[in-house]
Amino acid sequence: MVGASFPTPPNGNFLQFGDILTVSSGTSNQQFALPIAYSGSNTYSIVISHTDASPGLRSSVIRNTGQLFTVYWTGGAAIPQPFNYISYGS
Numbered sequence: 001m002v003g004a005s006f007p008t009p010p011n012g013n014f015l016q017f018g019d020i021l022t023v024s025s026g027t028s029n030q031q032f033a034l035p036i037a038y039s040g041s042n043t044y045s046i047v048i049s050h051t052d053a054s055p056g057l058r059s060s061v062i063r064n065t066g067q068l069f070t071v072y073w074t075g076g077a078a079i080p081q082p083f084n085y086i087s088y089g090s
Helices: none
Strands: 002-005 014-021 028-033 044-050 058-063 068-074 082-089
Touching (some): 044 058, 044 068, 068 082
Antiparallel strands (some): 028 068, 044 082, 058 068
16 A cells, blocks of 8 residues: 655644555455544545546445545456545544
8 A cells, every 4th residue: 555644734634645456356345554543433534536447346435443444346357456545634
């Protein structure tokens, strides 16, 4: 996983972004860790974007903890799937 984060501004909110690649293929899910933990699972927002041209792939993301999130996908080719993420919170 490749990622970056920006220094925490005075209000405590910060942005993180990066690239992730699943090890599973086809229909599955996988958990990832952010480089820097937020204070809790309900203190940040995260968005993912599939970066391959697999037609019909559908994906979603949930926050497990302040640092861990799980990507779910279905309909992709039977290869590891690439995604980008961006998160913002405190």
